Amino acid sequence: MEDLDFAAFVNRIKEKTEIDLSQYKEVQMKRRLMTLRQKHGFSSFAAYMNALEKDGGLMNEFLDRMTINVSEFWRNPGRWEAVEKRFLPEMLQADPHRRIKLWSAACSTGEEPYTLAMIASELGALERTSILATDIDRNVLQKAAQGIYRDRAVRDVPQTYLNAYIQMREPDSFAVDDKLKRAVSFQQQNLLQDKFDSGFDLIVCRNVMIYFTEDAKRELYRKFSQALRPGGILFVGSTEQIFSPSQFGLESVETFFYRRRA
16 A cells, blocks of 8 residues: 555656656655655655645755755865866867857756856856756755855865855855856756757766666666767766766766767
């Protein structure tokens, strides 16, 4: 009965939100949602779903728990050094007159696209750089657009970048420079269902794939590859190495970086 209760919940969530929980790893997702359901005293997923449909605050909490919004500036600094020292300079030098197109997929509260904007600015290329940042959660996108962060989020920002692009407002409150906010376009998007734009030079999608089923991962890698321009780079998380990238038209060029074949 419990399995049927959860299966019915998955179907109703898809009808209500267009979010397909069946493409997430069931054990992890079910455990997470069971904890949330029990926190509010609901004895079944059916009862929890009825409450979600009536209470917007409860629905927002559900979406926050489901999407795992954890992000920091310069998360895994060594990987961002590769973006700063190798990949973005290569893209800029390949055609000095072409506008480059970057995408932070599942951007959470915005640290990742703002990191891209800082690097592009430091390379003198912010004006010729388009940065798209998307997430399924409308609430985190609103927070991202505000560009206000706690000290934990900025702890790995190199000092030169911290001085140039982030201002302390209070002892534990930091704001990104307005020119960075103007450079990033935030949009709501469901990676598993929505169509992707194309022609990207760099797509960053990190620490998201680990929550999806193998079938969902394969479909996303295929869509990301098609969204890249030939020679474009896909940058994934430290636990998301792609095995047999050639099946998606990709080749490994550095740890956690994959280039679309021409």
